[in-house]
Amino acid sequence: MSSKTGEVILEIEGLKKYYDQKAVLDGINLSIKRGEVAVVIGPSGCGKTTLLKCVNGLEAHQEGSIRVDGKEVGSDDFSWIAARQKIGMVFQSYDLFPHMTVIDNILLGPVQVQRRDRAEVTLQADALLERVGLADRRGDYPRQLSGGQKQRIAIVRALCMNPDIMLFDEVTASLDPEMVREVLDVMLGLARQGMTMLIVTHEMEFAKAVADRIIFMDGGVIAEESDAKTFFKSPATERARRFLNTFYFE
């Protein structure tokens, strides 16, 4: 993971996305280096989630380009199917497959999509489960797990594909407050190990702790971009200041 730290892994150029006539993403330029943790914040409806979904092709964009590891996604020799194996994604809704056990949820992608050996993937899956503290739940069905546990499993499921970059879309937003921590801790651990991550979150304290870079979006554009310390201490734009103020009670 860390051997090639510094090279650009994800490059977004002039990305535009419209719903009907309305621009949801209005020209996004963003590049993420290997090992970097970028946190996207901004008011609801500013296009954060849409941006993530465009990055792995769950939403189609109309203009601009997305390059992963230098190759343009969606072109003939680099399909979305191939790109998604390099881009892990975890969603807000706990989205495990309810008819499969935890271990089958994790194995599905690596075995069916990547055609890897079942035994080898199982070893990796067990190690990852161990790391998120859920080794004893491998045979359970999702309904037997709490929200926080499901979300940790969803992270393991994405990790088991050995992605180059992980996308997190407000993964703690629908969790009960006491479960938020366990999920954030897992993400923090990943960040420390050098995983490249693009995170959308409303947890400002977490953003402060985990981010190398804060990307502040508003109205479909990147309004401000700086390192976490600078951003939270002295945001450059009025919009960012106003947004940050909504999180404090004085």
Next chain:
Amino acid sequence: MPNSGFNVLLSVNNLRRLALGLCGTLEIAMISVVISVVLGVFYGLLMTKKNRFIYVLCRVYLDAFRIVPILVWLFLLFFGSAIVFHTDLDGVTVSVIIFSMWGTAEMGDIVRGTVSSIPTHQWQSAQALGLTQWQVHRFVIIPQALRRIAPSAINLITRMVKTTSLVVFVGVTEILRVGKQIIEFNMMKNPMASFWIYGFIFFVYFLICYPISKFSKKLEKKWSY
């Protein structure tokens, strides 16, 4: 002992004939059910595609079978085939065709309803793993849909078994027709025969359909997650 008419049921010959009639009923029902389930799945998946034209076409087909009574369809094909196509379709063939067309329409609607009831984030998280459209269906959507489908599909099957009693009108020898023949044959000697014969047929239909619906309840329990 007064003649209650019950003894018509005790005649081995009559029972054998009723059993043969039952085979006729089950034959039509089973063939139609198998065809309906297979075609219905494809028909239902077709309806979930977001193509307006295909959807309207499928909808018209479904409503044609919902609105027009099955008996009318049976007559239409039975008598119509001779007039329009100059072919003489026998009652069994006509019945299987109509029942399959009806079953496919109903089964398709069940499949469509179930597949669209599966939340979109199930699609998205499957796609996000790099699964192809087909793999998403095969590993995520269809297994979940199957579990949800079972109760209504089995309900449809029992409806189809019951409705086969209509095929008597296109001259198929099924259990109801045999019963009628026995009643008519015994009319003079046993005025009560109709009670016992129809009672028996009632019981036979119950015996077939009750286990099916029990089985459905069991599946529902076993497959709940």
